[in-house]
Amino acid sequence: MFGNYMYYNTAYLIYLLPGLILGLYAQAKVKGAFAEYSKKESGGNFTGASLARKILDDHGLSHVPVNQVPGNLTDFYNPQDETLHLSQGVYGKSSVAALAVAAHECGHAIQDAEDYKPLRIRSWLVPAAQFGSNFAYILVFVGLIFSNFLTNLGIALYAIAVLFTLVTLPVEYNASSRAKNILATLLPSGDQKGVHKMLDAAALTYVASLVSALGTLLRLMAISNNRRN
Numbered sequence: 001m002f003g004n005y006m007y008y009n010t011a012y013l014i015y016l017l018p019g020l021i022l023g024l025y026a027q028a029k030v031k032g033a034f035a036e037y038s039k040k041e042s043g044g045n046f047t048g049a050s051l052a053r054k055i056l057d058d059h060g061l062s063h064v065p066v067n068q069v070p071g072n073l074t075d076f077y078n079p080q081d082e083t084l085h086l087s088q089g090v091y092g093k094s095s096v097a098a099l100a101v102a103a104h105e106c107g108h109a110i111q112d113a114e115d116y117k118p119l120r121i122r123s124w125l126v127p128a129a130q131f132g133s134n135f136a137y138i139l140v141f142v143g144l145i146f147s148n149f150l151t152n153l154g155i156a157l158y159a160i161a162v163l164f165t166l167v168t169l170p171v172e173y174n175a176s177s178r179a180k181n182i183l184a185t186l187l188p189s190g191d192q193k194g195v196h197k198m199l200d201a202a203a204l205t206y207v208a209s210l211v212s213a214l215g216t217l218l219r220l221m222a223i224s225n226n227r228r229n
């Protein structure tokens with residue numbers, strides 16, 4: 001019994017490798033792009049905060065406040081209370097990196113205002129996806145001892161977490177493509193390459209999350225199949 005348990009924990013780790021490697025690569029890319037383009041001052045006349053204010057106002061979103069939050073790359077738009085949050089390295093900064101991030105978050109605010117469906121589905125999936133990623137493993141392993149039903153329930157819950165990372169892709173790519181289009185008109189042409197590099201690197205981290213979640217799902221399914229055969 002204990003030998004089996006050890007086996008389940010160490011076998012099938014191969015499924016987790018692609019997500020892990022792609023994740024590390026994507027993180028290095030984002031950090032590298034941010035390090036490079038946070039040193040490059042934009043040729044435009046904006047800080048992250050003033051740019052976000054202008055983009056929001058231009059899109060009829062004057063009621064959306066732009067707040068500062070602590071941390072690095074902790075920027076987010078909250079659809080629940082319609083507030084935009086920019087990190088310390090973005091809010092008061094006028095680097096190309098800061099402006100790309102600020103415009104991307106405005107992209108989410110505009111999605112919300114336009115009732116962009118993938119954003120709605122994503123918000124809707126959040127509680128189940130969080131529950132799934134926290135409890136799937138426990139359910140699957142407890143199920144291996146007690147009942148197939150719990151194992152299947154764990155796998156089904158984790159599938160929702162995978163679906164969440166899948167729906168995140170169009171949401172993020174769409175926000176970045178809106179940001180690129182908006183910044184093409186607001187920032188000089190010398191800034192555009194950096195804007196694209198920043199946003200494309202960030203997009204890769206979401207692909208890595210999907211690959212990683214898929215790997216975990218396949219691993220759980222393989223463990224369950226092995227137990228039954």
Ligand SMILES: [Zn+2]
Binds near residue numbers: 104108172
């Ligand atoms: Zn985003």
